[in-house]
Amino acid sequence: MPIQRRRMLAGVLAATLVLGCGFPADDGPGDAEILAAGTAELDAVKLPEHEWAQHARSAKRDKTRLVWLRWYTVPLTRAETVDLVDRLFTAAGWARSDDCMGPGGEKCFTYDKNGFHVFPSITDSGCVGGGTGCANLHMSMRRA
Numbered sequence: 642m643p644i645q646r647r648r649m650l651a652g653v654l655a656a657t658l659v660l661g662c663g664f665p666a667d668d669g670p671g672d673a674e675i676l677a678a679g680t681a682e683l684d685a686v687k688l689p690e691h692e693w694a695q696h697a698r699s700a701k702r703d704k705t706r707l708v709w710l711r712w713y714t715v716p717l718t719r720a721e722t723v724d725l726v727d728r729l730f731t732a733a734g735w736a737r738s739d740d741c742m743g744p745g746g747e748k749c750f751t752y753d754k755n756g757f758h759v760f761p762s763i764t765d766s767g768c769v770g771g772g773t774g775c776a777n778l779h780m781s782m783r784r785a
Contacts, residue, residue: 709782722776
């Protein structure tokens with residue numbers, strides 16, 4: 642029995658609607674849930690933020706991806722800040738990678754944990770109240 646063209650097209654259309662649109666796709670956690678989880682992971686790193694001048698702290702969608710940003714002026718030298726940040730991140734269970742180069746060709750570290758990737762950028766800076774010997778700590782995190 643020959644299949645009529647209209648019936649065949651109607652059947653294909655119906656199957657497409659049922660398979661493609663009939664059930665909502667489970668896309669996993671939403672932005673708010675992921676942002677909260679990422680913020681909790683960063684907060685678990687016990688930085689002495691109360692002792693540092695804080696310039697920025699955000700967690701948001703930036704065009705096409707989720708990003709977390711934190712920026713501090715730290716009353717330590719760059720070398721001391723690198724050591725402190727490294728010690729605190731590894732103590733909080735973050736895996737360290739040293740496959741990056743910092744300003745002026747200096748070695749730097751990145752950290753990964755639970756699908757999140759942190760790149761701390763640490764540069765020499767003047768201190769908030771004046772003077773020298775401080776460092777700027779910019780931390781940028783995204784999903785790995």
